[in-house]
Amino acid sequence: MKPFRYLLVALVMSVGISIQAKEFPVTFSEHIAPIVFNNCATCHRPNEAAPFSLMNYRDVQKRAELILTVVEDRFMPPWHATSKDFEFQDHRQLADSDIRLFETWVETGMAKGDLDKLPPMPEFTDGWQLGEPDLVVNMAEGYTLYAEGPDIYRNFVIPLNLEEDKWIQAIEFRPGKRSVVHHSLFYYDTSGEARARDAEDPIPGYKRMGRDREGGGIGGWAVGGIPKKLPEGLAYHLPKGSDLILSTHFHPSGKEETEVSTVGFYFSDEPPNQKFTGVQLPPVFGALAGVNIPAGDSNYTKHDSFVLPIDVKAFGVSSHAHYLGKSMNMTATLPNGEEREMLSITDWDFSWQEQYRYKDYIFLPAGTKLDASVTWDNSSDNINNPNDPPVPVKWGRESDDEMGSVTLQMVAANPDEFSKLRQAIQQHTGEASRKARGGRVARNGNQGRGALLKRMLEQFDKDEDGQLSPAERQAAREAFGR
């Protein structure tokens, strides 16, 4: 039917790229179905997030060139984290050999093969992936997303009405409209501030990224992500009276949709037997790092480091930035000088914010130095740049502002030493805060106040009118955390 394709095959074979194709035919049943069923069908099946199903020969043959392109580009399966030294759980990247096999299959005419050799479809669990939750809540009102326009970030407040403190092992998030919900980060709020903001905003939820001061992060979900319980014996603390905040990212789909998300909580019966924490570098999502990215700068980097005061076991890593984020990494330099790559993201994509879990605990001895850096691209070459032409961008909570940090989650190797770790983290944040205020000495004098004001202006005077508006002052207060 397509002589040109035969010609291509002949050429490819002749230059020896794919001699193997001659030796054994690549077929759907034997070679391609196992790759597709295990790596794609998790999402590419009915009622899941992906736009079409990939569950049989015709599904795959019909879109073969599209699939080949997106797997070669590594746009699919979506996965951005790498580490030279450690493996991640639920790692979704295809092996190079799988991609070559797929390529050969397409080039040799997409043979169906022996249907008897077709593997069974893996058993997917419908509904709650972790079983029936202990508590199920949903958004009280639907949020209607327009058919087209920029992506939307919005926070939704769900009262939990808990009369006692709880310990969370896992949270499972189920979007109502999978075509538009891209990811959601979970926070709790005990101050009532989030509720008040929601009430002020006439439509469901309120704008602004990130969390409020009185509360904390309790995980997140992104398209393709598999809900996971925390490692055995660990749990997030959820104080009584907390409201749940869903900080949700929407992609318009071309069609108006109304989203009502459902959330399931899995509690542990007993308090956890040990505590865990995150070392965030730079702290407070970079609020104290003086992020001020010049217009057009394609390679603006902030770096921070932290020395572990005790032996720890790391189990997870995540990173955060907004549209201008370009790359981030974290390395650990052990006391003996050996270096370990904890995380490397070279093609940061704002859309795929994930929390990565290592396959095994990683032991890092006291004295290990963690180095993290975040790089932003504020040039017009960055297609995600919200400004055309680019404008200077500072740290802030709106999606057009920037943030940036890498967080390593860990427990103390000896639980008795946990408080030392927490103190060291607080001290590190405190130092960053003092630096941001213009130094300990200067803070007390008039000159210090002047220097502080100058630094505040540099960082928070978004409209650059030389003074802080009430909104800018509020942002500054929140950033400094007091």
Place this chain on the structure above:
Amino acid sequence: MMRLAMLSVQKSKSLEWLLFAVCLWLIPSSSWLQAEEGTVSSVTDHLTVSIKNIQGQEIHPFRVDEAQGSVLIFVTHDCPISNAYAPEMSRLRNEYQKKGFKMMLVYVDPDASVENIKAHMKDFSLNGYTAISDKTHRLVKAVGATVTPEVAVVLTDGSLSYRGRIDNMYPALGQRRRVITEKDLRNALNAILENQPVTVSRTEAIGCYMPNLQF
């Protein structure tokens, strides 16, 4: 084909290229080749093509008649990029049908039923369009479309005045521009209305590749 491959494995690289060139030359010119090579410059051989619209009426999509031109937008109902353009497609029809263009949606998925297409048009507010189900890719091949969404603009003389993307919202698969800076289709249609040459007449459309026909 196999013989050709085996033969060339034994030969040196330069010989292979010679062989390749010879093969290219041997290949008869036909519409599918033109389509894959993207060299279609007109549909003059296809002006009489008739195909049923989804209401079941025979229409001639390439016959411009008294209109300014025929605008064929190739779409698939399950391509997220194609769907993301639905609001712009709707605006394009509202604006350019009035200005005298024949506006058509060409659904190219061989497995999509008329019911699928009708439901899709309703869901994405595309009901004003004339819709065609091009299950055998007659229209796709005639204009050399390779992805969805992609647009072909045909003039009275059968010339292919524009083929390519709607605009530059998607620089690559998985990347969406926050600010659209090149509205190539609108530029082409406006130029035609003003009797001006279409300055950018070919662009690369980004989206989902044409679904393969069933073997």
